[in-house]
Amino acid sequence: MLNQIGRWVAGKRSKWITLAVWAIIVGVLSAIWPDVNQMEKNNAANLDASKPSVVAGEIAGTQFPGESGLPALIVWNREGGLTDEDYSGIQKLTAYFTEHPVRGQAALPPFDKIPLPVLQQQASEDGTAFVLPFFFEKKSDSDTLKKGTEAIRKQAKALFGTDPFAADQKGGELSARVSGPAGISVDAVGLFSDADVSLMIATVMLVLILLLLIYRSPILAIIPLIAVGFAYGAASPILGKLAEQGWITVDSQAISIMTVLLFGAGTDYCLFLISRFRQLLTQEKDKTKALLGAFKDSSGAIAMSGFTVVIALLVLLLAKYGAVHRFAVPFSLSILIMAIASLTLVPALLAILGRTSFFPFVPRTPEMEEQRIRTNGRKAVTKPKARNKVGSRIGVIVTKRPWLVVIVTLVFLVAAAANTFRIQYTVDLLSSFPEDSPSREGFAVIGEKFTPGELAPVKIMVDTQGQEVPLKETFADLSYLAKVSDPVPGKSDPNISAVDIEFNLNPYSMEAVNHIPDLRSVAEKALGDAGIAEPEAKVWISGQPATQYDTEMTNQRDEKVVIPIVIGLIAVLLLVYLRSVVATIYLILTVVLSYFSALGLGWVVVHDVMGNAAIQGLIPLYAFVFLVALGEDYNIFLVSSIWKKRKTMPLKDAIREGVTETGGVITSAGLILAGTFAVLATLPIQVLVQFGIITAIGVLLDTFVVRPLLVPSITMLLGKWAFWPGHGAKGHEEDHLKEHVNV
Incomplete structure (x- = not known):
């Protein structure tokens, strides 16, 4: 079946049809449906109507309407003391917006009717600061709040002759800042909006540079980016249409992380196929046969990896907290489309470009290389035959000293995980803003x-x-x-x-x-x-x-519900794919341990190095879903290789060859995935910085500790029982004796 699918998408004629179909789909969807960025709703409720604070808010709005609303606290300040002219300007500003309310304005204290001496009594004790509360309707969206505060700023500039909102707070002049819930909302949306473009540029550049360094081929470096571009081009209008119909809600934070996820995970899926294709090109003269062989060898792992991530992310639909619940559909849909692109568009592009994809280091068979040398009359410039020397050495170590490897890695991971007991959490969004917000x-x-x-x-x-x-x-x-x-x-x-x-x-x-x-x-x-x-x-x-x-209580509830279900679903998928209860158990346990280790090491970086007093309360759940789902990708790719080789060679050799064969591509994929999440650390929003750091650390642990060392060593120690009750448990008759002697 895999061979047939490969011929459908990458045949002599079908490769062009595949490319054309993708171009038509993206073009049509982009033309008829709105882009997801146009449908962002950044003030969507995070708590459902039954939560005590929401119920209380409704009662407050009904019984105490004059005091209800979303307050924008305009903080006036002048070092040395506010002057009578300052107070007069504040009164004029109040009178203006009482007569000319902005859209969404709910209430404004009648400061313009209060005598100046009485008004001055409401200032700070030293007379240097005054707070003007400006209430908006509770359901005002971020655009309404932004336009309202901009109108206040414009009128203040006209009344005072200068712009107090741009003035230095320590400069001795009158300054004003918008704080309170409305000001925090405006700043949050502005920070995420500014982050979108810079995040996209930084992610693209990072992936491109890493691919160039790893493969030293400009053409090959562009292929995954093209695939990601097409996947985003298809996902964006679909999500935009779903949001337009009111079936889902999307916000700028979800779109920002979705972009990173697409580039990171999407590039990984592409590399799984590209790496195998390059390897087979050194053995097979016919590029089509090499591509079909690569597709057959890697498509199962790619499909399984993508399906695992999609299922894990869909579990977020069970979350009650809105910001987490809203992640489910954008993330899972984008990964699903990216996996489809990796299994259709990428093979088509490789079929079109063939060996040229790897220019200038074109992989050739030994016979082709000899012919090239004879034709040119000199030695051709080729990339040395691919052989992962580091992976080969690791393969030898994990098969010769499995007990030592397991003990050392477990001590390291458990020690790092123990650090999670030191972690302090917060739900304070304001603390995640830059200090100059x-x-x-x-x-x-x-x-x-x-x-x-x-x-x-x-x-x-x-x-x-x-x-x-x-x-x-x-x-x-x-x-x-x-x-x-x-x-x-x-x-x-x-x-x-x-x-x-x-x-x-x-x-x-x-x-x-x-x-x-x-x-x-x-x-x-x-x-x-x-x-x-x-x-x-x-x-x-x-x-x-x-x-x-209520947010903190909801987060705790979501963790208790989502985490066990994610583990259970991934376990079922692994069990179906590997047909081994034992392998499923230790693969799940190693990734969960890796998650806690990443959280512990992340706290060292965030708290001990960067000086943050706490991490955002949502991050553990975010990081868990991403790290467990993405971490199993690498395990699936490694174990798939071992399982296949086990059919033709003793287990020890299968493990050694599996580690050697997959080491290079998984290392490359892990570096790129960790790099894309690390890009989040360059943003001015602490919640994304912390999430990016912890997730990047987790990916690196999976790439350099769990996948190459811990998993193969455990497999070696378990021997034929690693396959129980699958057919691999029978294996070669000589395995048991060999493994016993070697261990």
């Missing part, structure tokens, strides 16, 4: 001049059932709070009473977030003391810290 600069002023909790206050609402509940007094003595407001009755239900509280610490920190259950317990106790039945159903807490608490 406007929202982060504004927050720094609020934290220094006011209380940090003012950036993200929390509203606690309770149903008093008409009873007297001392809310303010209940919370006033809590050591981690800086301010508690007077209780306010609800608009339509006066029994619902609310107080606004501010933390005396960073409200986005895990320390503050972890106090949300404490606040709920205190409120429930107050209701219980007042004789109100079932108080746990009569307390609602809204605000960003409450949202982040």
